[in-house]
Amino acid sequence: MLEVRDDSATAFEELVLRYQGRLLTVLEHLVGDRDQADDLAQEVFLRVYRARKNYVPWAKFATWLYTIANHVAANAMRNQSRRREVTLQARESGPMGTRPLEVMVQASSGQMPARQLDKAEVRDMVRMSLSALNERQRMAVLLSKFEGMSYADIAAVMELSPQAIKSLLSRARGNLREVLAPYFESGGRPVIGERPLNDEQ
Amino acid sequence: MSDEPEQPASTEGSLEEQLVAYLDGELDSEASRRIEELLATDPKVRQTLQQLDRAWQLLDELDAAPVEDRFTRTTLEMVTLAAAAEVEKCRTEAPRRRRRRWLLAAAGATAAAAAGFLAVVFARPDPNKRLIQELPVLENLDQYCQVSDVEFLRMLCQERVFAEEPENGQ
Numbered sequence: 296m297l298e299v300r301d302d303s304a305t306a307f308e309e310l311v312l313r314y315q316g317r318l319l320t321v322l323e324h325l326v327g328d329r330d331q332a333d334d335l336a337q338e339v340f341l342r343v344y345r346a347r348k349n350y351v352p353w354a355k356f357a358t359w360l361y362t363i364a365n366h367v368a369a370n371a372m373r374n375q376s377r378r379r380e381v382t383l384q385a386r387e388s389g390p391m392g393t394r395p396l397e398v399m400v401q402a403s404s405g406q407m408p409a410r411q412l413d414k415a416e417v418r419d420m421v422r423m424s425l426s427a428l429n430e431r432q433r434m435a436v437l438l439s440k441f442e443g444m445s446y447a448d449i450a451a452v453m454e455l456s457p458q459a460i461k462s463l464l465s466r467a468r469g470n471l472r473e474v475l476a477p478y479f480e481s482g483g484r485p486v487i488g489e490r491p492l493n494d495e496q
Numbered sequence: 497m498s499d500e501p502e503q504p505a506s507t508e509g510s511l512e513e514q515l516v517a518y519l520d521g522e523l524d525s526e527a528s529r530r531i532e533e534l535l536a537t538d539p540k541v542r543q544t545l546q547q548l549d550r551a552w553q554l555l556d557e558l559d560a561a562p563v564e565d566r567f568t569r570t571t572l573e574m575v576t577l578a579a580a581a582e583v584e585k586c587r588t589e590a591p592r593r594r595r596r597r598w599l600l601a602a603a604g605a606t607a608a609a610a611a612g613f614l615a616v617v618f619a620r621p622d623p624n625k626r627l628i629q630e631l632p633v634l635e636n637l638d639q640y641c642q643v644s645d646v647e648f649l650r651m652l653c654q655e656r657v658f659a660e661e662p663e664n665g666q
Contacts, residue, residue, distance in 0.1 A: 304579075320561040414557070436555070446517075
């Protein structure tokens with residue numbers, strides 16, 4: 296990053312190659328849309344370039360990068376009209392469909408053993424469970440899980456105190472546990488929308 | 497904040513917070529020890545911890561986003577355009593900056609010259625000043641030259657021999 300600060304094009308290209316996958320992963324799971332994640336990631340790299348002279352060598356680059364990403368994503372989501380439905384009813388696309396509900400019904404009725412969800416269904420279920428969190432909880436979870444950031448680093452990125460991050464992650468993981476509990480119990484679908492989730496104050 | 501397990505649901509939130517922080521390795525050694533004691537003695541707490549951990553591990557099922565070459569290429573193109581725009585902006589602003597610098601330099605030189613002139617003017621003795629002071633002597637110089645004795649001149653001055661008479665002129 297110091298070379299990028301000194302206008303090295305090669306260094307900037309290397310930076311993009313090194314961080315694009317990680318950044319896209321976080322952004323895609325944050326906004327739930329790959330195309331939007333692409334746009335946001337490019338905006339982030341553009342801002343990194345424009346702000347390169349402000350980079351201080353004692354700062355962790357990943358923290359700086361994700362601070363910019365957090366701002367870009369928050370602005371985008373604020374501007375976006377909220378038509379997303381946070382529900383886990385049957386989806387027309389994707390592998391989940393209505394089958395998981397049937398699995399739960401079958402499991403609870405005891406008529407047949409609960410079917411193990413296949414990998415794609417588990418992935419879809421987890422993705423939907425993540426979407427049940429609010430944006431700040433989701434961001435904190437993604438930074439903790441995918442970037443392995445400490446509470447202090449996440450606090451720096453999200454401009455909150457470490458104690459606030461501790462509370463945020465606690466609520467987020469509590470919500471995930473609650474949503475995924477039926478999966479643990481019966482291999483069925485997670486239940487969202489039937490029970491209120493803990494929300495941050 | 498109380499972490500006492502004996503207390504009921506009002507501290508459930510803080511206990512879950514401690515459990516999550518414990519799983520994340522964010523507790524100090526004393527707080528970790530207390531949690532571990534609790535885990536050893538309370539099966540409900542153990543179950544909560546397990547569920548928290550299992551839900552967390554399920555996030556590993558989420559895919560890492562694959563990156564297409566097109567993304568890298570368009571990102572670098574976008575930044576290259578931004579860099580080119582920066583250079584162009586500098587180039588168009590350079591003549592203006594140069595002009596401004598020239599004007600500032602000229603103003604500075606003018607001010608320095610004016611200051612120098614004034615310094616010289618005030619510092620140098622004015623030869624005319626001396627002439628003005630000695631004008632009365634100069635006006636009567638021909639008469640004074642007739643007398644070679646300064647003491648005699650002083651005496652004449654005291655007698656007001658040289659006092660000006662407007663009607664007579666010189």
